[in-house]
Amino acid sequence: MAKILTSKNENYSQWYNDLVIKADLAENSSVRGCMVIKPYGYAIWEKMQSVLDKMFKDTGHSNAYFPLFIPKSFLSREADHVEGFAKECAVVTHYRLKNSPDGRGIVVDETAKLEEELVIRPTSETIIWNTYKNWIQSYRDLPLLINQWANVVRWEMRTRLFLRTAEFLWQEGHTAHATKEEAIEETLKMLDVYSVFARDWMAMPVIKGTKTETERFAGAVDTYSIEALMQDGKALQSGTSHFLGQNFAKAFDVKFLDKQGKLEYVWATSWGVSTRLMGALVMAHSDDSGLVLPPKLAPLQVVIIPIYKKREELEVIATRAGDIRQQLSAAGITVKFDDRDTYKPGWKFNEYELKGVPVRLALGPRDIENGTVEVVRRDTLEKRSFPAGNIVETVKNLLDEIQDNIYRKAFDFREKNTTRANSYQEFRDLIENNPGFVLAHWDGTSETEEKITADTRATIRCIPLDGEKEKGKCMVTGKPSAQRVVFAKAY
C-alpha cells in the first residue's frame, strides 16, 4: 500500500498534522493561526454539537447568543479574569477604512477611532454577567441555565490544527444559582455530561478531577476538567467546568432577593468544550492508515464500493447495492454507494480508510453470484464475507462492536500507560521513559508543583474525583498528602 501518512511511531506530531489535512478535516488558512474547517471535519463537529446540545437541553439548559465584542472595561472588572486573558486578546480600535492617500490599497481611517476599544471575546463571562444583572432580581429568576455556541479568539503564540488555534469554536454554558451548593452541583453535573459524552460517543475514557490553583480558570473558585490520554502518552484537557463562586456576581453586581427578602449575590458556573475535541478524537483512535472514527460520530458510517469489469456487471451490482443502501438507510445508518468510475476500487479502499469510515462493503461479480457481501471493519481492518440476506443485522452489530472495541482499546492503552511513582526519583524516571499518566503524592502547594514542572516538564493534570483516596507523603517534600494526583506531559 502506498504510504500517505507519516508513521505514528516515526513522528507522532507529524502524523497528526498529516492526518488532519489528508483526511480533509481542516487546513491552515491564510490568516495566521486560524484554520479552515473543511466539510468532512465540520460534519463531525456538527455531530458532536447535536449530541451535546441535546444533553444540555436534557439537563434544563437553553441556548442564547451574546456579542462577539466585549467593551474593554468589562474585561477588567474581575481582577483574576483580566490578568489571565489580557495577554492574548485581539482588540478592535477603529470602525472604518479609507482609500490610501498614495492610492495603493486601503488604510485605517484614524478619525474613526472607537471611544472605547472592543475586545474580541476570549470567553464570554464578562458580557454575559453584565447582561445577567438585568435578568436577575429575585430567587424566582433562578436558576438561570444558558448555553451559547460561539467562536472565541485567543491570540496564541504557537498553534496547531484543532488543538490550539487563534480562533476556535466551542460552547460555553453560563449559569446562575441561588446557593453555593446548587452551583457546585451544576458544575459537577456538567463535568459529568462531558465525561459521558467522551466515553459513550467519542469512545474516549477520561479522568474527572479538580485543577490545581496554578491551572485554574482565571476568575474561578474551582476548575474541574476531564483529562484524556493520547496515543503518544501526552494528556489532553478535553473539557472544563468551573465553579465561579460569587466572583462575577460581585464584579458585575448581580444580586437577587431571596425568600427571606434578603439581597444576596448569585452563585455562578461556566463550562465548555471546543473544537479541540476534534483533535482528541483524531489522536485517541487513529492509526497509520488514517482516521478511526467511532461509529456514533462518523458522518458516514458505511460505504458501498462496486467492483466490476464490464458495464453490464455494474448494472447488476448497482441494483443490489441500491437495495442494501435502502435497507441500511431505513435502519438509521448513514450510507453511501460510491459508484464513481473515475477512481478504482483500490483507490477508494484507501481513501475511506484514510477518512475513518467504520464499515466498508464491497460488491463484485463473485458476491452477486454467491449472494454475499465483503465486509471490512475500519478499526481492525479485518475482512470477512457475509450473506447479503441479513446485511442490516450484520452491519448494525458491527457498528456497535466497533464502538465498543475502540473504547476498550483506548481504555486498555490508558491502563497500560498509567503508572504509580512512590519516590521522586521513580517519578522522574517514569515521566522520562514511560509517557502517560503518573499517579503520585503531592503536598498541595504551588511551590512544589512548580518545582516538579521545572524539573520534568510534567504538570498536574488534575486531582481525581473518583477512585481510591490513598493517603501518603509528598514525593518531593515528604509532607502529608490526602490522595495521589495525576501527572503527565500535556498538550
Place this chain on the structure above:
RNA sequence: CGGGGUGUAGCGUAGCCCGGUUAGCGCGCCUGCUUUGGGAGCAGGAGGUCGCAAGUUCGAAUCUUGCCACCCCGACCA
C-alpha cells in the same frame, strides 16, 4: 518574544555555493484509448509575478540589503 530552518505550478521538490538556452522532475489536473477484488497503463496536453521590494550587473531563481510569510524547538495557553 528568543534559537534554528524554509519560501520555485494545486502539492512535493531539483536548480542557488560557482549569475548566462525555452526553470527540470514526481504527484495531481485535462483529453483519448485500454483498465477496474487494495492508491492502473500508455499517448498527448494545460498550468510558473522562482515569497515581496529595492540594489549590483550587459544579464538575477541564483549575488547584496530590507521586508513578509510559514515550519520546527523553547517561554505562554482550551
